[in-house]
Amino acid sequence: MIKSLKRRNSELADGQKQLKILSNELFSEGHLPTFKQKISESGQFPLRAKNLEILQINVGYMCNQVCKHCHVDAGPDRKEIMTRETMEQCLEVLKNTTAHTLDLTGGAPEMNPNFRWFVEEASKIGVKDFIVRSNLTIMRSNKKYYDLPEFFKKHGIHVVSSMPHWTQGKTDSQRGNGVFQQSIEALRILNELGYGMENSPLKLDLVYNPSGAFLPADQKSLEADFKSALRKDFGIEFNELFAITNLPISRFLDYLVATDNYEDYMYSLVEAFNPATVSNVMCTNTLSVGWDGSLYDCDFNQMLDLPVNSKIKHISDYQEAILQNREIAISQHCYGCTAGAGSSCQGIVS
Amino acid sequence: MQKTYYDPADLKKFGKISEWNEELGNKFFDYYNSVFEEGELSAREKSLIALAVAHTIQCPYCIDAYTGDGLTRGITKVEMMEALHVAGAIRGGASLVHGVQMMNKVNKLEM
Ligand code: SF4
Ligand code: SF4
Numbered sequence: 001m002i003k004s005l006k007r008r009n010s011e012l013a014d015g016q017k018q019l020k021i022l023s024n025e026l027f028s029e030g031h032l033p034t035f036k037q038k039i040s041e042s043g044q045f046p047l048r049a050k051n052l053e054i055l056q057i058n059v060g061y062m063c064n065q066v067c068k069h070c071h072v073d074a075g076p077d078r079k080e081i082m083t084r085e086t087m088e089q090c091l092e093v094l095k096n097t098t099a100h101t102l103d104l105t106g107g108a109p110e111m112n113p114n115f116r117w118f119v120e121e122a123s124k125i126g127v128k129d130f131i132v133r134s135n136l137t138i139m140r141s142n143k144k145y146y147d148l149p150e151f152f153k154k155h156g157i158h159v160v161s162s163m164p165h166w167t168q169g170k171t172d173s174q175r176g177n178g179v180f181q182q183s184i185e186a187l188r189i190l191n192e193l194g195y196g197m198e199n200s201p202l203k204l205d206l207v208y209n210p211s212g213a214f215l216p217a218d219q220k221s222l223e224a225d226f227k228s229a230l231r232k233d234f235g236i237e238f239n240e241l242f243a244i245t246n247l248p249i250s251r252f253l254d255y256l257v258a259t260d261n262y263e264d265y266m267y268s269l270v271e272a273f274n275p276a277t278v279s280n281v282m283c284t285n286t287l288s289v290g291w292d293g294s295l296y297d298c299d300f301n302q303m304l305d306l307p308v309n310s311k312i313k314h315i316s317d318y319q320e321a322i323l324q325n326r327e328i329a330i331s332q333h334c335y336g337c338t339a340g341a342g343s344s345c346q347g348i349v350s
Numbered sequence: 351m352q353k354t355y356y357d358p359a360d361l362k363k364f365g366k367i368s369e370w371n372e373e374l375g376n377k378f379f380d381y382y383n384s385v386f387e388e389g390e391l392s393a394r395e396k397s398l399i400a401l402a403v404a405h406t407i408q409c410p411y412c413i414d415a416y417t418g419d420g421l422t423r424g425i426t427k428v429e430m431m432e433a434l435h436v437a438g439a440i441r442g443g444a445s446l447v448h449g450v451q452m453m454n455k456v457n458k459l460e461m
Contacts, residue, residue: 167426210422217422221393225424271362 001176002066004075005254012254013073015305022248022332026262032270035334042275047328049297052320053285056103056299056345057082057090059115060291063107064141067162067175069209069252071303074107081111086293086315087118091125093318100128103286103345105299108138110148123155131158133345136186137179149189153202159195160242160345161187163206166229174211187236196238205240207347213261215272215339219243219348242347245269247300247336269335277342280349283328289315297328299345306331361411394423401430402437 005013012018024031039045060081063074094102102122109115109132123130132152139148152159163183164174171180187204191197196204206226210216223241230236246252248265256262283297287308293315296302306329307313312322342349368375386396397419404412420430 165424165426169428170424170426208424212421214418214421217419217424218393221388222424225394267362 001076002068004066004073004077005251006073007075007077010254012250012257015303018249018253018304019306019331021253021257021262024332026257027266032266032332035330035332035338038270038273038335039275039278039330039338042278044275044278047278047281047284047330049287049324049326049328050284051324052097052099052287054101054103054282054287055090055094055097055099055289056105056286057289058105058291058299058302059087059107059109059112059118061107062111063135064111064138065108065135065176065179067251068255069174069211069246071247071250071252071300072107073250073303078107080291082114082291082293084114084117086291087114087121089293089315089318090289091118091121093315094122094125094127097320099287101131102127102129103131103133105133108135110134110138110145116151119151119155119157123157129158130156131160133160133162135175136161136163136183139186139189140182149186149193149195152190153193153195156201158203158205159190160205160207163208163226164211165208166226166233170211184234184236187230187238188234191235191237196236198237204238205242206238207242207244209244209246213256213259213265215245215268216243216343219341240347242345243343244345244347245336245339245343247333247343249300249333250303266332266335269339272339273335274338274340274342274350277338277340277350280342280344281334281337282344282346282349283337286345287323295323300333300336301329304331304333356410358410358414361414364411394425397423398425398429398433402433405434406437406441 036045039047058072061072061074061078062076062081063078064076066075104119106112112118119132134148138145140146161183162175164171168180171183172178190204193202194200195202208216208222208226216222219241222243226241227238230238248256248262248269253262256265283301286298288296288299288302290296290302294302295308295310295313295315296306297308301307308323308326309329310323310326312319337343337349365379368379386393386400397416400412401416401420404416417430
């Protein structure tokens with residue numbers, strides 16, 4: 001199993017170092033236009049936060065997998081875990097916000113010892129859409145997680161799971177040996193409980209992101225290919241496929257640099273820049289809460305240590321009126337959200 | 351710097367050929383883009399055909415372009431290689447089938 005960048009003492013474990021590379025450090029010739037310049041051309045700078053719709057909470061960086069592209073640099077060796085106290089502060093905010101969606105992410109969020117307690121408390125408050133980003137394999141990794149599918153069903157959780165490809169080879173090469181088989185088993189169990197089935201209220205979505213230095217093709221056609229292959233080969237059903245672009249940060253950035261793909265990848269993002277996506281990037285309606293309660297515009301900014309541009313920096317001080325309309329903190333990685341049809345945690349944005 | 355006839359960076363400049371004859375250039379690219387749209391054949395199938403043809407005509411630009419295109423569409427390397435064998439079989443077959451002409455000629459000329 002590969003180790004996290006942090007465990008390897010890689011300089012790329014440091015958000016500031018990543019931001020430095022993103023600011024053209026590695027370009028052999030020419031330079032990239034800055035994201036700021038690019039969105040200014042279409043009169044869209046500064047990017048500002050609108051009403052809060054999605055509260056995304058990262059409950060810790062611990063994970064049972066160590067995927068090659070992971071933008072969180074998650075893994076079994078990451079010990080950052082949200083405490084119950086911070087979770088209580090999140091619940092307080094949830095009671096009083098306009099957010100209609102709660103999105104729990106990690107690492108593997110289920111590995112936080114207070115995960116179940118948090119889900120129970122949050123579902124009492126009630127949100128329209130309660131998402132857990134589950135990597136699937138966690139449900140089969142250890143007996144103590146075997147009942148997670150039933151637990152999700154009981155609380156009407158919307159399960160969103162990564163699936164790099166409908167074949168074993170491509171999935172395992174990105175996410176680790178054996179991941180595909182375990183994911184298929186978990187999907188079968190979820191299907192048996194009604195997840196992803198037609199007319200069922202239990203939603204099961206898959207997330208596709210390219211297994212290498214290239215952009216995703218059209219989301220609808222990829223969804224059709226995934227659906228027909230998973231149905232034919234394994235009898236598996238799911239609702240939607242979200243195709244997302246890999247952002248050049250953390251382990252994916254490390255991969256790009258190590259394989260000499262960084263420059264070409266950045267150019268391909270810039271070439272694919274689509275101004276029509278800018279007004280819908282997820283930071284405009286999302287707030288991301290880090291494991292220690294710090295606030296960020298998105299999960300990516302969280303990993304780059306780019307905090308919100310606001311005097312309120314922690315969930316315990318949350319005030320919607322002050323955070324609203326704040327200027328979003330941007331850098332070159334934002335090109336990843338605005339390439340092609342655009343990319344967010346929910347897939348395309350335009 | 352090593353000089354070669356092909357520069358991978360030139361692929362990105364392909365669109366520039368319209369600059370010296372906009373009308374014909376635009377017609378070509380309109381046609382080109384229409385060809386690769388989803389039709390009776392899926393865009394995925396067309397991508398594999400393009401990859402095979404690219405190897406047949408040995409165009410390095412097209413090979414790069416349709417290898418990348420195939421990856422974005424989730425086409426696996428096994429599928430890509432299979433498409434190449436189709437190209438290889440047709441190329442090999444095209445040589446061999448002319449053997450019939452050779453045989454005809456020999457049969458005609460030999461006593
Ligand atoms: S499962 Fe998700 S969080 Fe865990 S290593 Fe893979 S991408 Fe990262
Ligand atoms: S990376 Fe974050 S801040 Fe940048 S555009 Fe995407 S969501 Fe917004």
